[in-house]
Amino acid sequence: MANTVKKSSSRQFKLKYHINYMLVALVAVVLGIMSKTGVITSRSSLEVLQQIAIAILLTVSLSVVVGFLGELSLGHAGFMCVGAFLGGKFANDLYPLLDVFKKREFSEFLEKIDYKPLADLLEKIGYERLNDTSELLILIACMIVGGIFAALAGLIVGLPALRLRGDYLAIVTLAFGEIVHNMFMTAPEDIFGGPSGFKTPKYDIYSLFIIALVAVVICIILVQNIMRSKHGRAITSIRDSEIAARATGINVTKYKLIVFMVAAFFAGVAGVLYSFTQTKVQTEHFTYIYSIEILVMVVLGGMGNINGAIISAVLITFLDNWLRGVLGEKAIFHKLIYAVVLIIIVVYNNAPALKSFREKYSLSALMGNIFKKKNDPAKPGDDEAKWHRVPTKIEIDEVLSTKIQRDPTTSIKPDKGGKK
Amino acid sequence: MSKTVLKIENLGITFGGLKAVQHLDLEVKEKQLYGLVGPNGAGKTTVFNMLTGVYKPTEGKFYLEDKNLTGKSQQYINHKGIARTFQNIRLFNNMTVISNVLVGLHYQPEFKCGFFTSMFRLPRHFKVEDAMREKAKEILRVVGLEEERNNLSCNLPYGKQRKLEIARALATNPKLLLLDEPAAGMNPQETADLMDIVRRIRDEYNMTILLIEHDMKFVSGLCDEVTVLNFGTVLAQGDTKTALNDPEVIKAYIGG
Numbered sequence: 128m129a130n131t132v133k134k135s136s137s138r139q140f141k142l143k144y145h146i147n148y149m150l151v152a153l154v155a156v157v158l159g160i161m162s163k164t165g166v167i168t169s170r171s172s173l174e175v176l177q178q179i180a181i182a183i184l185l186t187v188s189l190s191v192v193v194g195f196l197g198e199l200s201l202g203h204a205g206f207m208c209v210g211a212f213l214g215g216k217f218a219n220d221l222y223p224l225l226d227v228f229k230k231r232e233f234s235e236f237l238e239k240i241d242y243k244p245l246a247d248l249l250e251k252i253g254y255e256r257l258n259d260t261s262e263l264l265i266l267i268a269c270m271i272v273g274g275i276f277a278a279l280a281g282l283i284v285g286l287p288a289l290r291l292r293g294d295y296l297a298i299v300t301l302a303f304g305e306i307v308h309n310m311f312m313t314a315p316e317d318i319f320g321g322p323s324g325f326k327t328p329k330y331d332i333y334s335l336f337i338i339a340l341v342a343v344v345i346c347i348i349l350v351q352n353i354m355r356s357k358h359g360r361a362i363t364s365i366r367d368s369e370i371a372a373r374a375t376g377i378n379v380t381k382y383k384l385i386v387f388m389v390a391a392f393f394a395g396v397a398g399v400l401y402s403f404t405q406t407k408v409q410t411e412h413f414t415y416i417y418s419i420e421i422l423v424m425v426v427l428g429g430m431g432n433i434n435g436a437i438i439s440a441v442l443i444t445f446l447d448n449w450l451r452g453v454l455g456e457k458a459i460f461h462k463l464i465y466a467v468v469l470i471i472i473v474v475y476n477n478a479p480a481l482k483s484f485r486e487k488y489s490l491s492a493l494m495g496n497i498f499k500k501k502n503d504p505a506k507p508g509d510d511e512a513k514w515h516r517v518p519t520k521i522e523i524d525e526v527l528s529t530k531i532q533r534d535p536t537t538s539i540k541p542d543k544g545g546k547k
Numbered sequence: 548m549s550k551t552v553l554k555i556e557n558l559g560i561t562f563g564g565l566k567a568v569q570h571l572d573l574e575v576k577e578k579q580l581y582g583l584v585g586p587n588g589a590g591k592t593t594v595f596n597m598l599t600g601v602y603k604p605t606e607g608k609f610y611l612e613d614k615n616l617t618g619k620s621q622q623y624i625n626h627k628g629i630a631r632t633f634q635n636i637r638l639f640n641n642m643t644v645i646s647n648v649l650v651g652l653h654y655q656p657e658f659k660c661g662f663f664t665s666m667f668r669l670p671r672h673f674k675v676e677d678a679m680r681e682k683a684k685e686i687l688r689v690v691g692l693e694e695e696r697n698n699l700s701c702n703l704p705y706g707k708q709r710k711l712e713i714a715r716a717l718a719t720n721p722k723l724l725l726l727d728e729p730a731a732g733m734n735p736q737e738t739a740d741l742m743d744i745v746r747r748i749r750d751e752y753n754m755t756i757l758l759i760e761h762d763m764k765f766v767s768g769l770c771d772e773v774t775v776l777n778f779g780t781v782l783a784q785g786d787t788k789t790a791l792n793d794p795e796v797i798k799a800y801i802g803g
Binding site for chain 1: 599601621622625626630631633637638639640641642646647649650651652653654658660662665666667668672675676679715716718719
């Protein structure tokens with residue numbers, strides 16, 4: 128059989144598909160080494176990197192909703208808010224447990240149970256490291272808990288999404304974001320701190336940054352895995368034609384809910400990360416303006432393009448921070464310049480006059496030279512590419528017949544002869 | 548004789564005061580090619596929409612192999628075995644030709660693969676994915692689109708897009724295939740080609756096919772039986788030749 132001889136096609140490792148998170152991971156390792164060896168010492172640059180990681184998480188997750196499912200969601204900051212507050216709250220509740228390691232009570236407790244191997248083991252590991260490890264575990268647990276709560280919120284938003292489309296859904300999600308934002312602001316002050324926010328446990332910025340990058344890499348891998356599977360195809364089919372998807376038997380309801388939940392989960396994780404980087408978590412960060420900022424990143428990166436989403440998240444967050452730094456006290460102009468740059472990017476990408484320039488120097492063209500398009504199932508293969516459009520049956524027959532009776536001296540090539 | 552696949556009993560639907568389809572009785576036997584013809588606005592596509600769950604019929608019932616599917620959801624009806632194509636082509640335009648067919652294969656029991664299986668790339672994911680691709684290629688071969696499987700479906704010429712829609716419907720492994728004007732906009736060569744394909748589908752997959760078509764050559768060349776609709780009511784029914792030569796039918800088409 129042919130397929131036993133050939134290596135299973137879906138299992139083949141295609142570098143093009145894996146380059147994005149590999150690059151992110153590489154950057155993470157490089158930055159990690161740099162900060163360990165003291166090249167990056169300033170706290171602010173680590174903070175910017177942290178922000179970039181959060182932006183990538185948000186953009187990639189929103190691009191699943193906007194780019195792949197084709198629904199406009201303006202409530203992404205709302206999901207992030209849910210993650211930030213509930214995840215942060217969870218951390219606040221769990222954190223006192225850590226004191227156990229710091230206090231002498233714990234060793235008394237060990238003496239009391241008098242179990243030698245455990246005491247020896249703890250001695251060997253050292254209380255300090257135990258403390259660090261459990262801090263880390265709490266952070267991871269909080270990220271998962273925050274993500275799950277956000278995913279539940281996604282389920283709640285996903286339910287109206289089943290009935291609404293387009294602009295109407297956008298308004299519902301916008302309202303959802305505002306409701307969440309206001310809900311946490313007016314919540315009892317002893318729980319969420321009201322408008323002034325609440326404090327989260329302080330973490331070392333360096334280890335937070337590493338965790339954020341690991342989360343980003345995991346997020347990209349998982350989202351990519353979903354999108355390059357039968358489930359991803361079902362989701363994109365809903366975007367292209369919901370009626371046809373239904374008629375083809377796709378469970379549109381289920382997939383819309385799944386997409387909203389997955390996107391909300393990663394937004395929630397980003398929210399938890401955000402809450403740990405801030406000294407105080409305040410609701411004012413999570414307004415609809417922030418949702419729209421995320422949407423801008425998704426749109427700039429290209430709908431349904433994960434790599435584009437990553438690049439635009441990095442660029443925009445960097446630009447935003449850089450402008451803020453450069454302008455200093457003239458910071459009121461910062462949003463203006465930011466807007467102008469956005470307009471320039473959009474115009475550049477659409478102006479017909481710049482088409483040839485773009486084609487020559489665009490990232491995808493440069494990437495295309497490295498990775499031949501042959502393996503990309505989304506684009507025509509090499510064989511098809513020589514047709515500027517899809518050949519008709521007559522043309523194919525012509526080519527086939529000339530191939531069969533190929534005689535180099537007499538064969539006539541009707542198409543190419545005229546052009547040259 | 549052979550068993551009945553689709554049975555429609557007194558099917559009807561009204562939109563507000565408009566009676567779009569009334570008192571439709573129809574019976575399609577296994578492996579039959581059944582035609583549904585009639586002038587524009589006769590309610591043919593409405594019948595298809597009712598059979599696939601887009602509209603809920605206001606009266607009557609229809610059965611697929613004795614199973615009452617009246618008023619069920621589109622997706623349920625599809626899983627039970629009715630697949631369709633659309634009058635105005637509705638492909639997944641930004642997906643490749645093969646992906647369109649793969650979407651059709653999504654709910655086949657042999658390609659079952661959970662969400663988390665795919666998400667975490669467990670071995671089953673690869674097995675299913677490869678098997679699906681093989682199957683999709685096989686279906687594309689039947690409609691003659693195997694060579695173009697990696698093109699975007701929106702780049703296909705019109706005739707091939709229609710064939711791809713048939714392939715996608717076929718991929719859902721239906722018992723009954725509904726074709727809504729499959730030959731519309733095709734040149735005579737393509738139409739002849741399509742007739743071949745439809746026949747081949749019927750023979751290779753033991754498919755029962757109900758089709759709407761305006762091209763009378765196509766209908767009389769393919770269908771064993773037809774139902775002629777006009778203004779939502781049945782004008783003539785039965786053997787293709789006699790039904791199409793019925794003076795009432797000719798009057799409805801030509802007027803007068």
